[in-house]
Amino acid sequence: MPDTVLWYTTRGAGAVSLVLLSAVVVLGVMSSLRFEVPSWPRFLTTGLHRNLSLTAVVFLALHIVTAVVDPFTHLGWLAAVVPFSSYYRTFWLGLGVIAFELLIAITLTSLVRGLIGLSAWRTIHWLSYASWPIAVLHGFGTGTDTLSTWMLAIDGICIAAVAGSVAARVMFRSPDPLAADRARFRERVSRKVMK
Amino acid sequence: MTELSLFAGPPSSAGPESFRDHLKRLGPRPRGDRALIDTLDRSGLVGRGGASFPVGVKWRAVQSRSRGAAVVIANGAEGEPLSRKDRTLMALRPHLVIDGALLAADAVGASRTLLYIGEAHGAAASAIARALSERSPAELARTTLLGAPPSYVAGEETAAVNFVNSGVAAPLAIPPRPFERGVDGRPTLVQNVESLAHAALIARHGDVWFQSLGRHHAAGTILLTVSGAVAKPGVIEVASGCSVDEVLALAGGVSGKARAVLLGGYFGGWISADQAGSMVLDPKGLRAAGGSLGCGVVSVLDETADPLDVSARILQHLANESAAQCGPCFFGLRSLSAATTRIAARQADHGDLPQLHRWTAMVKGRGACRHPDGAVAFLESALKVFEPEFAAAAGARGRRAS
Amino acid sequence: MPGATVEIMENEKTTVKRIQARNAATRMLNRLTAGLAFGAVASVGILGAVSAHTIPGTATSTGATASTSTSSGTTSTSTSTSTGLQASPTPVSSSSSSGGAVSGGS
Numbered sequence: 140m141p142d143t144v145l146w147y148t149t150r151g152a153g154a155v156s157l158v159l160l161s162a163v164v165v166l167g168v169m170s171s172l173r174f175e176v177p178s179w180p181r182f183l184t185t186g187l188h189r190n191l192s193l194t195a196v197v198f199l200a201l202h203i204v205t206a207v208v209d210p211f212t213h214l215g216w217l218a219a220v221v222p223f224s225s226y227y228r229t230f231w232l233g234l235g236v237i238a239f240e241l242l243i244a245i246t247l248t249s250l251v252r253g254l255i256g257l258s259a260w261r262t263i264h265w266l267s268y269a270s271w272p273i274a275v276l277h278g279f280g281t282g283t284d285t286l287s288t289w290m291l292a293i294d295g296i297c298i299a300a301v302a303g304s305v306a307a308r309v310m311f312r313s314p315d316p317l318a319a320d321r322a323r324f325r326e327r328v329s330r331k332v333m334k
Numbered sequence: 335m336t337e338l339s340l341f342a343g344p345p346s347s348a349g350p351e352s353f354r355d356h357l358k359r360l361g362p363r364p365r366g367d368r369a370l371i372d373t374l375d376r377s378g379l380v381g382r383g384g385a386s387f388p389v390g391v392k393w394r395a396v397q398s399r400s401r402g403a404a405v406v407i408a409n410g411a412e413g414e415p416l417s418r419k420d421r422t423l424m425a426l427r428p429h430l431v432i433d434g435a436l437l438a439a440d441a442v443g444a445s446r447t448l449l450y451i452g453e454a455h456g457a458a459a460s461a462i463a464r465a466l467s468e469r470s471p472a473e474l475a476r477t478t479l480l481g482a483p484p485s486y487v488a489g490e491e492t493a494a495v496n497f498v499n500s501g502v503a504a505p506l507a508i509p510p511r512p513f514e515r516g517v518d519g520r521p522t523l524v525q526n527v528e529s530l531a532h533a534a535l536i537a538r539h540g541d542v543w544f545q546s547l548g549r550h551h552a553a554g555t556i557l558l559t560v561s562g563a564v565a566k567p568g569v570i571e572v573a574s575g576c577s578v579d580e581v582l583a584l585a586g587g588v589s590g591k592a593r594a595v596l597l598g599g600y601f602g603g604w605i606s607a608d609q610a611g612s613m614v615l616d617p618k619g620l621r622a623a624g625g626s627l628g629c630g631v632v633s634v635l636d637e638t639a640d641p642l643d644v645s646a647r648i649l650q651h652l653a654n655e656s657a658a659q660c661g662p663c664f665f666g667l668r669s670l671s672a673a674t675t676r677i678a679a680r681q682a683d684h685g686d687l688p689q690l691h692r693w694t695a696m697v698k699g700r701g702a703c704r705h706p707d708g709a710v711a712f713l714e715s716a717l718k719v720f721e722p723e724f725a726a727a728a729g730a731r732g733r734r735a736s
Numbered sequence: 737m738p739g740a741t742v743e744i745m746e747n748e749k750t751t752v753k754r755i756q757a758r759n760a761a762t763r764m765l766n767r768l769t770a771g772l773a774f775g776a777v778a779s780v781g782i783l784g785a786v787s788a789h790t791i792p793g794t795a796t797s798t799g800a801t802a803s804t805s806t807s808s809g810t811t812s813t814s815t816s817t818s819t820g821l822q823a824s825p826t827p828v829s830s831s832s833s834s835g836g837a838v839s840g841g842s
Contacts, residue, residue: 142793142794143788143792146793147784147785147787147788147793148780148784150783150784150787151779151780151781151782151783151784151785151786151787152780152784154783154787155776155779155780155783158776158779159772159776162772171780177757178761179761180757180758180761182761182765183761183764183765186765186769187765187768187769188760190765190769191769191772191834194769194773194776198776198780203778253509254509256507256509256510257507258780282789283787283791284787284790287787287790287791289783289786289790301741316661317658317659317660317661318666320656320658320660320664321657321659323658324485324504324656324658325502325504326498326655327483327485327487328483328485328487328493328502328503328504328657329483329501329502329503330480330481330483330497330501330502
C-alpha cells in the first residue's frame with residue numbers, strides 16, 4: 140500500500156481518537172454527577188464510558204502503529220513508548236506518548252479495580268484530567284492538520300464539550316447527602332486514646 | 335449434661351482466673367505451629383463471631399500469605415447489644431483468650447498481636463489488662479490492648495482493621511479481605527475471642543477431645559447469651575448440638591408462654607416458638623436448615639410482649655448504627671425503620687407494609703458492607719414470623735387516614 | 737449473613753417493569769457501542785480522505801514535486817514549514833533523486 144495511506148490513516152485515526160476520548164471524558168463527568176433520566180439510567184453512562192474508552196484505545200493503537208510503521212517517519216517503536224525520545228518534534232510527540240501512557244494506566248487499573256481497591260483506582264483515574272489536555276496539545280503541536288478548517292472544527296467541538304462538562308461538574312456537584320452523617324459516625328468510632 | 339471446657343475451673347463468682355491458677359489447671363501454653371492448624375481443621379472448630387467460618391481454614395489462609403509479618407486481632411468488640419458472652423469470657427478466663435491469641439500468632443507467623451476489646455466492657459478490659467501484666471515480659475511485649483468503640487459495626491473485621499490502621503472503626507469495602515491485606519497491608523487474622531479460647535484448649539487436649547464434647551456430629555461447646563422471658567438470663571456454655579429446649583431449661587425455663595425466639599442477635603432472625611424448641615444449636619446444621627447461630631444469642635419473646643414494638647426498636651438501632659458510607663444502607667434502613675415503627679405504633683400509612691417488602695428487596699446486596707443485609711434479614715424474619723401481627727397493625731386505622 | 741431465610745413477597749408487577757426497563761437500556765447500550773465503533777471506523781476513512789485532500793503527501797514512486805495544498809478554503813501550511821510527520825517536499829526546480837518525500841526534521 141502506498142505509504143501515504145499510512146500517513147492519512149495516522150491522521151484520521153488521531154482525529155477519531157481525540158473525538159472518542161473527548162466523549163469518554165464527558166461520559167465520565169456525567170457519571171460522577173450521577174446523571175440519570177428515565178430513558179437513560181446510570182449504568183448506561185458508565186457502560187458507554189467503559190465501552191468507548193476501550194474503543195478509543197483501539198483507535199489510538201491504530202494511530203500509533205501506523206505512525207511507527209510508516210517508513211518515512213523513521214520513528215521506531217522506542218519513540219512510541221519513551222517520551223521525548225523521537226528526533227522529530229521531540230516535545231510535541233513526547234506529549235502524545237505521555238498522554239497515551241497515562242491512558243493505559245487509567246485503563247488497566249480500571250480493568251483490575253477489584254484487585255487494587257477503590258482508592259488506588261480513584262487516584263489514578265484523576266489523571267484523566269491530565270491525559271486529555273496533553274493529548275490535545277500533542278495534536279496541536281504534531282498534527283499535520285492542526286490549522287485545517289475541518290480539524291479546527293473538530294478541536295473546537297471536543298474542547299467545548301469537555302470544558303462544558305467540567306464546568307457542569309464544578310457547578311452542579313451536589314453536596315454529598317451522607318457527608319454530615321458519615322462525619323458524625325466517624326467521630327463516634329474514632330480512637331480517642333492510645334492504650 | 336454439658337461438660338464444661340471454657341468455664342471449667344473456678345465458678346464465675348471467683349472472678350477472673352489468675353495466671354497461676356490457669357497454669358496449675360491447664361499447664362503451660364503449647365506451641366503454636368502449622369500442626370496446630372491441621373488439628374483445628376480436624377476439630378471442626380468454627381468461628382464464634384457470627385459467620386461460623388472454619389477456624390483452621392482461616393488461619394491457614396493467613397499463614398500461607400504470612401512470611402512472618404502477619405497480624406492477629408483478637409476480636410472482643412462485641413457490639414451486639416444482646417450478646418454478653420465475649421465480655422464474660424474475657425472477664426472470667428482472660429488467660430485462655432490471651433493463650434489463644436498468642437497461639438494463633440505463632441501458628442500464622444504474626445509479628446503483632448492485638449487485643450481489640452470493647453471499651454465499654456469494663457470488667458473484661460481490666461481483666462485482660464491485669465492478665466497481661468501477669469504474663470512473661472516477652473509475651474507482654476508482643477501484645478497490644480486496644481479499646482474498640484462501642485458501636486454495632488466496630489466488631490466487623492474490616493472495621494477492626496481500619497481502626498488499627500486509621501483510628502476509625504468504619505467498615506471497608508472488600509476486596510481486599512483482611513487475610514489478604516489488613517493491618518499495614520499485611521495478612522491479618524481477625525478472630526473472635528471465644529474461638530481463640532477454644533483453640534487454646536484444643537492445642538492442649540486435641541481435636542478428638544473437642545469433637546467428643548459436642549452432641550452427635552456437632553463439635554465442641556458453644557457460649558450462648560440467653561435473655562428475654564427466662565428465669566435465669568445470662569451466659570451459659572452448652573454442648574454444640576443441644577436443642578433450644580435444653581438451653582431454655584438450663585436458663586431456668588421460660589417465664590410465661592413463649593411466642594418466638596430470636597436466634598443470633600440483631601443480625602439473626604426470629605423463629606416461632608413452636609418451631610424453635612426442637613431446633614438443634616449446631617452452627618453447621620443450622621446453616622443447612624437456613625438459620626444461623628450467629629453470635630450465640632438466644633432471646634425469648636413471650637406472649638405478653640409486643641413483637642412489632644421489639645422488632646421496630648431493634649431495626650431502629652441497626653439503622654442508627656449505620657456507618658453512613660453508602661446510600662442503600664443509610665437511607666434504606668432509615669426508611670425501613672420508620673415504616674416499621676409506624677406500623678408498630680399502629681399509625682401505619684396505607685402503603686407501609688407493601689413498601690417494607692419492596693424496600694427489603696432493593697436494599698439487599700447493595701450496601702458497601704454487609705450491615706444492611708443483616709438488618710434486612712432480621713426484618714424479613716419478623717415479617718414472616720409475625721405476619722398476623724403485622725397485617726393487623728398495618729390495617730389498623732390510626733390517626734392518619736390511609 | 738446470619739438470618740433465617742424467608743420468602744419475600746415482592747410485588748411482581750414492579751419487578752417485571754424494572755427488568756424490562758433495564759433490558760431496554762442494555763439494548764440501547766449495545767446499539768450505541770456498536771454504532772459508535774462502526775462510526776469511528778468509517779470516520780477514520782472519511783477523515784483520512786479529507787486529510788489527504790487538504791494536505792496530500794507524495795507517493796514513493798513519483799519524483800519529488802511541490803504538492804502543496806490546492807483546495808480552497810483551507811489554510812494548509814506551506815511546505816517550508818513542515819508540520820506533518822511526512823514533510824511535504826519543498827518546491828524544487830531540479831528534480832531530486834527519485835524517492836519519496838524527504839523525511840522531515842524540524
